[in-house]
Amino acid sequence: MALTREQMAQRVARELKDGYYVNLGIGIPTLVANYVPDGIDVMLQSENGLLGMGAFPTEDELDADMINAGKQTVTARKGASIFSSAESFAMIRGGHVDLTVLGAFEVDANGNIASWMIPGKLIKGMGGAMDLVAGADNIIVTMTHASKDGESKLLKHCSLPLTGCGCIRKVLTDLAYLEIDNGHFILRERAPGVCIEEIVSKTAGPLIVPDDVIEMSF
């Protein structure tokens, strides 16, 4: 079975380490905050200028001056700090964020990512995505392995305009967890009950399948 959105978030959360500063993108990445393992404390960075994002507010806590990068109302946790957009991106660009999790349309075997623009459709902008991928060492991309029409999103070369080049080394899809190295995808883990043949058939880019692919468990 392909992973649900919640299972994908759960799997990503296993990469969290105690003391990490983490930036979570919109969509599945946001759900990762719900699965921080017990005994681990992380600080969530929101690129509009908040380090230490807390839960959504109650009606009483609701404050128009307190939002996250997705423009949702939020709270600040104990130990949070708030700063300007330039300071926020100094943290990101300067490589101070330990883990960045974001979505994408396509990733390729050279670590290129396309996530912001589909030619012919209206272009809304890249927001902070280009800064995030250029600045972070440790990025996990979360996306479905193939489109609804069955087209692979793990390619030899991205077909869409790039968000960043040569910057992605880890991808979690609904079918598998893969690493990218030296022009190849390397299959590390498969979703429970998903066979390697299905992953191979849905991966358009060059794929290495080691002998010891782990079956994920939840």
Added chain:
Amino acid sequence: MSGLDKRVGSYAEALAGLTDNMTVLAGGFGLCGIPENLIGEIRRLGVRGLTVVSNNCGVDGFGLGVLLEDRQIRKMIASYVGENALFERQLLNGELEVELTPQGTLAEKLRAGGAGIPAFFTATGYGTPVAEGKEAREFNGRHYILEPAITGDFAIVKGWKADHFGNVIYRHTAQNFNPLVATAGRITVVEVEEIVEPGELDPAHIHTPGIYVDRIIQGSFEKRIEKRTLRA
């Protein structure tokens, strides 16, 4: 307004000198921390052909979105403009030009503009459409592109509290781009929720020192929430 006292008595006075075809830098992220009354005054003035630099362009009927209604904006420099149907229509009609800029690069362009730095190298956007036509250079084995700074004729800023000298503090995440645009305007106008007596603000807690600020005015704010999200 005299000497170091930056207070002005009306919004008309706050934006005196703003004319057609100027560049306006606006603080705010989404609808959070936007100078909503100064935007309203720009609308009332009816100036046209503006280049507006802001992370976003408001929504239909609120924030910078209201300046689209009478086609006052010629060019928008922003990182994300997806919340606005009128924006979309004017863009597709060719009535509006847009220069999409990565959010961190936009913030740094404004910071650099205010700090007297004409351009800087960043890895952000290298190898993407953003890099087209820009100088690229390698430092220590990594690739970077040269991004020019941004300054403007006017900066419009939303603060929380200011004193007579134009020392400003911001509230929570309404800070965002405000202290950056405040440094990069030839004339910087700050509207705040409260003007306090000099000495009331702790000097060590000032976000924007008064040296950057030319005019301050106290206003009242709707503070519309774009995505009201509550804990279940």
